[in-house]
Amino acid sequence: MSDTVSAGIDSPNVSKWLEANVEGAKGPFKFEFIAGGHSNLTFSVRDANQNHYVLRRPPLSHGLASAHDMGREHRMIDALQNSNVPVPRTRGLCSDIEVNGAPFYVMNFVDGHIIRDSTIAESVLTEQTRTRASESLVETLTKIHAVDVSKVGLQDFSRHEGYIARQLKRWYGQWNAQKTRELSSIDRVYEELAKRIPEQGQATIVHGDYRLDNCIVSSQGEIQAVLDWEICTLGDPLADLGLLTVYWTGPGDEPSPWMSQYTTVSGFLNRNDLIEHYAKITGRDVSNIEFYRAFAYWKLACIVEGVYARYLGGALGEKTAAELEPFKSQTEAAANSAEVALSRLN
Incomplete structure (x- = not known):
């Protein structure tokens, strides 16, 4: 497990939360860091049922609080679920910082390419x-x-x-x-x-x-x-x-x-x-x-x-x-x- 995953994901707590709150999610879960740094951190989450999710949480070193409001980001994506705007399917929001030290939300992984270079x-x-x-x-x-x-x-x-x-x-x-x-x-x-x-x-x-x-x-x-x-x-x-x-x-x-x-x-x-x-x-x-x-x-x-x-x-x-x-x-x-x-x- 990478340092970023270790620091950003409390694996036992988050695993329990996923099984209790995301329909169909079943441990054990594999967490991998995808991207982040100054922005919100993004993790790949795979479970025993071959489901593939994405977890988003604030950066480990916070900047502007308003730029890292998980509830706000989740609310927008959730509101667009049945619109013409293509967004991932939301699966859950955790506002309890006791679970992972900071709020986070989970959505489905979307196949495709991110064109970075x-x-x-x-x-x-x-x-x-x-x-x-x-x-x-x-x-x-x-x-x-x-x-x-x-x-x-x-x-x-x-x-x-x-x-x-x-x-x-x-x-x-x-x-x-x-x-x-x-x-x-x-x-x-x-x-x-x-x-x-x-x-x-x-x-x-x-x-x-x-x-x-x-x-x-x-x-x-x-x-x-x-x-x-x-x-x-x-x-x-x-x-x-x-x-x-x-x-x-x-x-x-x-x-x-x-x-x-x-x-x-x-x-x-x-x-x-x-x-x-x-x-x-x-x-x-x-x-x-x-x-x-x-x-x-x-x-x-x-x-x-x-x-x-x-x-x-x-x-x-x-x-x-x-x-x-x-x-x-x-x-x-x-x-x-x-x-x-x-x-x-x-």
């Missing part, structure tokens, strides 16, 4: 299915934004109005509480964004971290499940589209300081293709998308700075200066990209 993108998808994966990613986002929150019991999930203003206040507060140095571009972008907030239409579900590697994709390029709902809320749907295009760099796009360079592999669509596909399906006005891209870059700069600060403080383990330099550089690059996106606005 160009090697995977080229080996599991063809050029044609990479195009289809690009389209399906956008189409699935439109399904998320089309959910009637009152019909799925999410009317009171969060405030509906003033999403961008609330987010600016939240993340600027986090920046000022955790910043490791002065970065004037963060302040400039904050002030400019606050002045130029577009009028928000009807609130929709906002995933908050929507990107290809937070989805499970079939070999045919279809999105099988949307994962990682840990910062979901209700608000302005174009925030999700802006963030998606910040993460995304297509074959013909100018390079991004962010991740997801694997979408430069031939067959994937370019950023503008994603935006146009979204606009065509939803009918939403996307002429102000550079505002949302600027906001996404700025927010990511604030988030990465928080991770960097926690590493410097020793909360996330020991790292050398060389290992920490990418966090510092990425914060600065994202802040600069936010200014560039703002400069494109009329």
Whole structure:
């Protein structure tokens, strides 16, 4: 058993809970760490009946409590069970921290691929299915934004109005509480964004971290499940589209300081293709998308700075200066990209 499994799973207690609360689950259980770190930890769980589940719990070193609320994440996925949004089947939520030291929830494992790098993108998808994966990613986002929150019991999930203003206040507060140095571009972008907030239409579900590697994709390029709902809320749907295009760099796009360079592999669509596909399906006005891209870059700069600060403080383990330099550089690059996106606005 790995160190992460040993630290994150109280095997005897969790096994008892699974047998008592998940229909059909039967021990002994095999726990394996899948992913996590700064985000919620994800474990594979297999039982004696050949059932395959996934268990999610907060990271061992907590950051923002609101970003690791298991009940909130479970509630969203559970509410979407009978919607058009592909999500795993939920199997149970444990709020009793005596069981495992922190709340956790369990859902079914979903077969498919998580596209994290160009090697995977080229080996599991063809050029044609990479195009289809690009389209399906956008189409699935439109399904998320089309959910009637009152019909799925999410009317009171969060405030509906003033999403961008609330987010600016939240993340600027986090920046000022955790910043490791002065970065004037963060302040400039904050002030400019606050002045130029577009009028928000009807609130929709906002995933908050929507990107290809937070989805499970079939070999045919279809999105099988949307994962990682840990910062979901209700608000302005174009925030999700802006963030998606910040993460995304297509074959013909100018390079991004962010991740997801694997979408430069031939067959994937370019950023503008994603935006146009979204606009065509939803009918939403996307002429102000550079505002949302600027906001996404700025927010990511604030988030990465928080991770960097926690590493410097020793909360996330020991790292050398060389290992920490990418966090510092990425914060600065994202802040600069936010200014560039703002400069494109009329």
